Amino acid sequence: MARVKKEVVPLGWDIEDAVYAEGYTAVCGCDEAGRGPLAGPVVAAAVILPRGCEIPGLNDSKKLTEKKREVLFDVICECALAYAIAEASAEEIDEINILNASMLAMRRAVEALKITADYALIDGNTSRGFAIPTQTVVGGDAKSPSIAAASILAKVTRDRMCADMDAEYPAYGFAKHKGYPTKAHMDAVREHGPSPIHRKTFLKFLNEEPKDV
Numbered sequence: 001m002a003r004v005k006k007e008v009v010p011l012g013w014d015i016e017d018a019v020y021a022e023g024y025t026a027v028c029g030c031d032e033a034g035r036g037p038l039a040g041p042v043v044a045a046a047v048i049l050p051r052g053c054e055i056p057g058l059n060d061s062k063k064l065t066e067k068k069r070e071v072l073f074d075v076i077c078e079c080a081l082a083y084a085i086a087e088a089s090a091e092e093i094d095e096i097n098i099l100n101a102s103m104l105a106m107r108r109a110v111e112a113l114k115i116t117a118d119y120a121l122i123d124g125n126t127s128r129g130f131a132i133p134t135q136t137v138v139g140g141d142a143k144s145p146s147i148a149a150a151s152i153l154a155k156v157t158r159d160r161m162c163a164d165m166d167a168e169y170p171a172y173g174f175a176k177h178k179g180y181p182t183k184a185h186m187d188a189v190r191e192h193g194p195s196p197i198h199r200k201t202f203l204k205f206l207n208e209e210p211k212d213v
Contacts, residue, residue, distance in 0.1 A: 011059070011145040015137060018127070019119050020090075021052060024133075028082075028117040029146025030106045033061070033154035035098050037179030038200040039172070040165055041087035042098065045153035046113055048082045049146050058148050062143040062156040067193060072158040076149045083149075084112035085157050090199045091125055097201070103128045123147045127176070169195045181205070192200035 019027045032044040041153055043157060055076065061069055086108035088101035096104070107129055110120050119133050123140040140147035159178060166175035172188045172195060179185070191197055
C-alpha cells in the first residue's frame with residue numbers, strides 16, 4: 001500500500017490580521033529559546049513579516065529538524081521586513097530569574113528592530129514590561145507565522161552559540177545536549193565543576209545524590 005504524504009498546511013494569518021484590523025501597522029512576533037538549559041544565555045528574536053507572507057515549511061521550531069531550521073533561518077532573514085535577535089546572559093538569569101530574563105531578552109529584540117513595531121505577539125502566557133501593546137499566544141509558534149519565524153531565529157542562534165560554548169568548554173558536551181540537563185551534562189558538571197557560563201541558580205542538583213538510571 002502506497003504511503004500518503006501528509007500535506008503541510010501553511011500557518012494562517014488570522015492572529016496577525018485581527019491586530020492589523022485594529023489599525024496597527026507593524027506587528028512583530030516574538031519568541032525565545034533556552035529557558036531550560038543549565039548554561040548560557042536565553043536568546044530571543046522578534047520578526048516583522050510582510051503581511052500575508054507564506055514561507056513554505058514555516059512551523060514551530062521544535063517540530064523541525066536542525067537542517068530545516070538552518071534553511072528557514074536564511075529564508076526568514078531574507079523575507080522579513082525587519083528582524084532582531086537579542087539575549088539575556090547567564091548572570092542576568094541568576095540575578096532576576098529565568099522568566100524575567102526571558103522577558104528582558106524579548107524586549108531587547110523588539111526594541112532592536114530596524115522598523116519600529118507598534119504591536120507584539122508574544123509566545124506563551126506572560127508579557128511584562130513592553131513599551132508597546134502586546135498579546136500573548138499560548139503555543140503561538142504553531143499558530144502565528146510571525147511567532148514561528150521568531151522561534152526559528154532564536155533556536156538556530158542559540159544552537160550556534162552552543163557550538164561555540166562547546167569549543168570553549170569541551171568537557172561539558174554543549175554541542176550534543178545544547179546545555180539541557182541530561183545525565184551526561186550533569187555528570188560533567190559534578191566531575192569538573194561549573195563553568196563560567198553555567199547558571200548558578202540551575203545547579204541545585206549538585207547538592208543532591210546522583211540518581212542511578
